[in-house]
Amino acid sequence: xxxxSTRAIEVRDVSKAYPGVRxxxxxxxxxxxxxxxxxxxxxxxxKSTLTRILGGVERPDSxxxxxxxxxxxxxxxxxxxxxxxxxxxxxxxxxxxxxxxxNIGLGAGRRxxxxxxxxxxxxxxxxxQLGLEGQLKQKALWARPxxxxxxxxxxxxxxxxxxxxxxxxxxxxxxxxVARVFExxxxxxxxxxxxxxxxxxxxxxxxxxxxxxxxxQGRVVAEEASATLDxxxxxxxxxxxxIDVDAERSAPSPAAADDVLLRCEGLVxxxxxxxxxxxxxxxxxxxxxxxxxxxxxxxxxMIAGLExxxxxxxxxxxxxxxxxxxxxxxxxxxxxPDDRVNNGVVPEMTVAATVTLSDDRRFRVHPWxxxxxxxxxxxxxxxxxxxxxxxxxxxxxxxxxxxxxxxxQKALMARALLxxxxxxxxxxxxxxxxxxxxxxxxxxxxxxxxxxxxxxVSSSESDEIVALADRVVVMYDGVSARELSGSxxxxxxxxxxxLVG
Amino acid sequence: xxxxxxxxxxxxxxGDRADAGATDATAPAAPLVDRRAQRxxxxxxxxxxxxxxxxxxxxxxxxxDFLAGSNIKTIFTDAAFPSMVAIxxxxxxxxxxFDLSLNGVAGLATIVVSVLVARNHMAxxxxxxxxxxxxxxxxxxxxxxxVGYLGxxxxxxxxxxxxxxxxFEYVISKSQQIFGGYPRGFVSFxxxxxxxxxxxxxxxxxxxxxxxxxxxxTTLGRxxxxxxxxxxxxxxxxxxxxxxxxWGFIICSLLTAVAGVLFAGKQTAAFPLSGLxxxxxxxxxxxxGAATFxxxxxxxxxxxxxxxxxxxxxxxxxxxxxxxxxxxLIQGAILLVALTFARLVARRRAAA
Numbered sequence: 001x002x003x004x005s006t007r008a009i010e011v012r013d014v015s016k017a018y019p020g021v022r023x024x025x026x027x028x029x030x031x032x033x034x035x036x037x038x039x040x041x042x043x044x045x046x047k048s049t050l051t052r053i054l055g056g057v058e059r060p061d062s063x064x065x066x067x068x069x070x071x072x073x074x075x076x077x078x079x080x081x082x083x084x085x086x087x088x089x090x091x092x093x094x095x096x097x098x099x100x101x102x103n104i105g106l107g108a109g110r111r112x113x114x115x116x117x118x119x120x121x122x123x124x125x126x127x128x129q130l131g132l133e134g135q136l137k138q139k140a141l142w143a144r145p146x147x148x149x150x151x152x153x154x155x156x157x158x159x160x161x162x163x164x165x166x167x168x169x170x171x172x173x174x175x176x177x178v179a180r181v182f183e184x185x186x187x188x189x190x191x192x193x194x195x196x197x198x199x200x201x202x203x204x205x206x207x208x209x210x211x212x213x214x215x216x217q218g219r220v221v222a223e224e225a226s227a228t229l230d231x232x233x234x235x236x237x238x239x240x241x242x243i244d245v246d247a248e249r250s251a252p253s254p255a256a257a258d259d260v261l262l263r264c265e266g267l268v269x270x271x272x273x274x275x276x277x278x279x280x281x282x283x284x285x286x287x288x289x290x291x292x293x294x295x296x297x298x299x300x301x302m303i304a305g306l307e308x309x310x311x312x313x314x315x316x317x318x319x320x321x322x323x324x325x326x327x328x329x330x331x332x333x334x335x336x337p338d339d340r341v342n343n344g345v346v347p348e349m350t351v352a353a354t355v356t357l358s359d360d361r362r363f364r365v366h367p368w369x370x371x372x373x374x375x376x377x378x379x380x381x382x383x384x385x386x387x388x389x390x391x392x393x394x395x396x397x398x399x400x401x402x403x404x405x406x407x408x409q410k411a412l413m414a415r416a417l418l419x420x421x422x423x424x425x426x427x428x429x430x431x432x433x434x435x436x437x438x439x440x441x442x443x444x445x446x447x448x449x450x451x452x453x454x455x456x457v458s459s460s461e462s463d464e465i466v467a468l469a470d471r472v473v474v475m476y477d478g479v480s481a482r483e484l485s486g487s488x489x490x491x492x493x494x495x496x497x498x499l500v501g
Numbered sequence: 502x503x504x505x506x507x508x509x510x511x512x513x514x515x516g517d518r519a520d521a522g523a524t525d526a527t528a529p530a531a532p533l534v535d536r537r538a539q540r541x542x543x544x545x546x547x548x549x550x551x552x553x554x555x556x557x558x559x560x561x562x563x564x565x566d567f568l569a570g571s572n573i574k575t576i577f578t579d580a581a582f583p584s585m586v587a588i589x590x591x592x593x594x595x596x597x598x599f600d601l602s603l604n605g606v607a608g609l610a611t612i613v614v615s616v617l618v619a620r621n622h623m624a625x626x627x628x629x630x631x632x633x634x635x636x637x638x639x640x641x642x643x644x645x646x647x648v649g650y651l652g653x654x655x656x657x658x659x660x661x662x663x664x665x666x667x668x669f670e671y672v673i674s675k676s677q678q679i680f681g682g683y684p685r686g687f688v689s690f691x692x693x694x695x696x697x698x699x700x701x702x703x704x705x706x707x708x709x710x711x712x713x714x715x716x717x718x719t720t721l722g723r724x725x726x727x728x729x730x731x732x733x734x735x736x737x738x739x740x741x742x743x744x745x746x747x748w749g750f751i752i753c754s755l756l757t758a759v760a761g762v763l764f765a766g767k768q769t770a771a772f773p774l775s776g777l778x779x780x781x782x783x784x785x786x787x788x789x790g791a792a793t794f795x796x797x798x799x800x801x802x803x804x805x806x807x808x809x810x811x812x813x814x815x816x817x818x819x820x821x822x823x824x825x826x827x828x829x830l831i832q833g834a835i836l837l838v839a840l841t842f843a844r845l846v847a848r849r850r851a852a853a
Contacts, residue, residue, distance in 0.1 A: 304737070306736070306737060324741070325736060325737060325738075325739050326739045326740075326741055329739045335737065337734075337737050342731070342733060342734070343733055343734055343737050344734050344737070345731065345734060346726070346727045346730035346731040346734050346735065347730060347731070348726070348730050348797070348798055349723075349726060349727060349730055353723050353726075353727075357723065357724070357727055357735070357738040357739070357740065358738045358739040358740075359739070360720050360723070364720070370719045370720040370721060371714070371718055371719055372718050372719060372720065372723075374718070415738065
C-alpha cells in the first residue's frame with residue numbers, strides 16, 4: 001500500500017462569483033486525516049458555497065481542490081463521491097415509512113460493487129459502527145432525531161468517503177441527543193476520517209474540533225486552534241469588529257413608552273419555543289434576532305394566529321388574538337410570512353388578487369354583494385405598489401409567477417400595508433431580494449412605524465436588524481434570551497448575542 | 502451549462518439568481534427564447550379548440566347529416582347534462598380537490614325527484630327544491646365537512662359517499678322502476694325549447710356564466726383559486742380554507758343534482774343505477790379544458806370546449822356507424838391524449 005499523505009483534502013485559492021455577488025474570494029482550507037475541523041461564519045459568509053463546491057454541486061471560478069494529494073475537478077455530486085468527499089446535508093432526507101436499513105441503503109443500488117461484500121452486509125457493518133445495529137428493521141418514522149441524523153451519516157459512510165462535511169448535524173437535536181452524534185464523529189475521526197464540522201453552535205464547535213476556520217464575507221478571516229479560543233472570542237471573529245458602524249441605521253423613533261400594542265408573556269410551543277416574552281409599543285420597530293431554528297418564525301406565527309401557544313399569554317391591545325389567522329387579522333395583526341414561495345405566492349394568481357386576498361370588501365360592488373370591481377381594485381393596487389416603487393408600473397393584472405422575487409415580495413408587502421393594522425410582523429422581509437428592492441421594503445417598514453404602528457422585523461441578517469430596529473430581542477434556543485436597545489444595537493452585539501445567547 | 506442544483510434554499514445566492522432570471526425579458530438572449538415560448542403558449546391556448554374545429558370538419562365530410570339542423574340540436578342537448586356537471590366539477594378541481602360522487606349525486610337526484618313527483622304526486626317546484634336541498638346541498642356539505650374540516654382525502658371520501666348514494670337509490674325507489682306519471686310542466690320544461698334552442702342548453706349556458714362570474718369576479722372564487730394554487734399561502738393570507746372547500750363541494754354537488762333532476766324530466770323514467778353516467782365525461786372535459794385557453798388552469802370556457810369535444814366524438818362516431826361500446830374506448834383515449842398534449846405544451850414552455 002502506498003504511503004498516504006496525512007492531508008486528506010486541500011482547497012487552494014478558490015473563488016466563486018455569482019452575478020452581482022462575490023461568494024468566495026481566494027479561500028484556502030485544509031483538513032488532515034483523523035482531524036475534525038470547524039467551519040463557522042455568518043449566514044452568507046460563504047460556508048454554503050464552499051460546501052457546494054466540495055460536494056460537486058458547483059464549480060469554482062478559479063483555484064484548485066486536492067483530495068489525498070491528487071487534484072480533482074468535480075463536475076457533479078457523483079464525481080465528489082467517487083473521489084471520496086461526502087456532504088451530509090443539514091436537512092434530513094429520510095423516508096419515514098422505510099426501515100432504518102432501507103433508509104441507509106437509499107440510492108446505493110446503482111453504486112453497488114460487484115467485488116465487495118453485498119450491500120446488506122456493508123450496511124450491517126456501518127450500523128454496528130454507529131450503534132444502530134439493533135434498530136435496522138425499525139421504521140424511520142419512529143426513530144429519535146439523533147438516530148435519523150446517524151442514518152444520514154451512515155448513508156454517507158456507505159460511499160466509503162475519506163472526507164465528510166457535516167452541515168449543521170446537531171441543529172435540530174436536543175442537547176441530550178447531541179452526545180450520541182458526537183461519539184460517532186469521534187469514532188470516525190479515530191478511524192482516520194477527515195471531518196469538516198459546520199455549525200452555528202460555538203460550544204459544540206469548540207468541544208469537538210481541533211481547529212476552527214472562520215469565514216466572513218466570502219473570505220477565510222481566521223484559522224485557529226480550538227484550544228486557544230473561547231466562545232466570546234470566536235463570536236467576535238465571526239461578527240468582525242470593524243463593521244460596527246452602520247450608515248443606514250435609523251434614528252430611534254419616538255416610542256410612546258406606555259402605549260403597549262402587543263404583549264407576549266411566557267409563550268411556549270414545544271419543541272421550538274420554550275419561553276418568549278416581549279412587548280411592542282406604538283411607533284416602534286422591534287428587531288427579532290436569532291439563528292435559524294431559534295424559534296423566531298414560530299413566535300411570529302403564534303402572534304399571527306397561525307399556531308396556538310401551549311402556554312403563555314398573548315394579547316394585542318389588551319385582548320387575546322383569537323384562534324385563527326382570520327381573527328388575528330381582525331384583531332389588527334398584519335403578517336408577511338417567511339419563505340414566500342411556500343407561504344406567500346399563489347403562482348397563477350394576479351398581483352391584484354394577491355394583494356387583496358386578505359380583505360377585498362372595499363372593492364365590492366356593495367359590501368354585501370361579493371362581486372368585485374376589477375378596475376377600481378387594479379387602480380388601488382397599482383397605487384400602493386407605486387409607493388413601494390415596483391417596476392414596471394401597472395403590474396396589478398400580471399400573474400405572480402411572472403414577477404421577480406423582489407417584486408413578489410413587494411406585492412406581499414402591499415397586502416400587509418393595506419391591512420391597516422396596528423401590529424405588523426415581517427419575517428425575513430428581504431430574503432432573496434435584490435439591493436434596490438431591499439431598500440424600498442425597508443423604507444416602507446420605517447414609514448409604518450413613523451405612522452404610529454408597531455412593527456416586528458425578524459431577520460437572520462444582523463445588518464438588517466441593526467438598520468431597522470429601535471430595540472432588539474434576541475432568541476436563543478427557543479427562549480427570548482437577551483434584549484438590546486439604544487447604542488447597544490450594533491451588528492457585532494447582535495451577532496454575538498445570537499451565537500452565545 | 503453547468504447543471505443547477507434542483508432546489509436551492511430560498512434566500513441564499515441560488516435564490517437570487519433565480520430571481521434575476523425571472524425579471525423582465527431584457528436579457529440579451531431573450532428574443533429567440535421568447536419566440537419559442539410565445540409559440541408554445543399560443544399552441545397551448547388554441548391547440549385544443551383547433552382539434553375541435555378539425556373534428557367538426559372531418560365529421561362533416563365523412564358523416565352524413567352531421568351538420569343537419571336536427572343533429573346539431575342533438576349534439577347540444579347531449580352536451581347539456583355533462584356540461585352542468587363539468588362546470589361544478591371545475592369548481593372542485595380549481596380548489597385542488599376531487600369529487601368522485603358525481604354519478605351517485607346525479608342518479609339519486611333523478612330518483613328522488615321522480616319518487617316525489619311521479620309516485621307521491623308532489624307539486625313540481627317544491628319537489629325540485631327538496632331534491633336539490635337534500636341531494637345537492639346535503640351531500641356537498643357532507644363531502645366538504647369531511648374533506649375541509651376533518652382533512653380526509655377527497656378521493657376516498659367521495660368514493661365512499663358515492664357508494665352510499667347508490668344504496669340510497671335502491672332504498673328510496675324501493676328497488677322499483679318509476680315509469681311515467683311525471684307532471685306535464687316538468688316534462689315540457691326538460692324537453693322543451695325556446696325557438697330552436699333547447700331549454701336545458703339555455704340553462705347550462707346560464708349556469709356556466711354564473712359559475713364563471715363566481716370564479717373570476719367574486720371573493721369566494723378568488724379564495725377557491727388561492728386554496729387550489731397554494732393552500733398554505735391562502736391560510737396565511739387569512740382565507741378560511743376549510744369553509745372555502747365546503748362551498749366548493751356544495752356548488753359541485755348542487756350543479757350535478759340539477760343535471761340529475763332535469764334528466765328525470767327528459768327520460769320520464771328512473772331506476773337505480775341507471776342515472777346519468779357523467780363521471781368520466783366530466784373529468785375528461787375539465788382536464789381537456791385545463792389544456793385550453795388558460796393552460797394549466799381549470800377554467801369554465803375550456804371545460805365547455807372539453808364537453809363539446811367529448812360529445813361531438815360520440816355523436817360523430819355514432820353517425821359513421823361505429824359500435825356503441827367504442828364510445829367508452831374513445832372517451833378514455835381522448836382524455837389521455839389531451840393530458841399528454843397539455844403536459845407536452847407545459848414542458849415546452851418550461852424548456853423555452
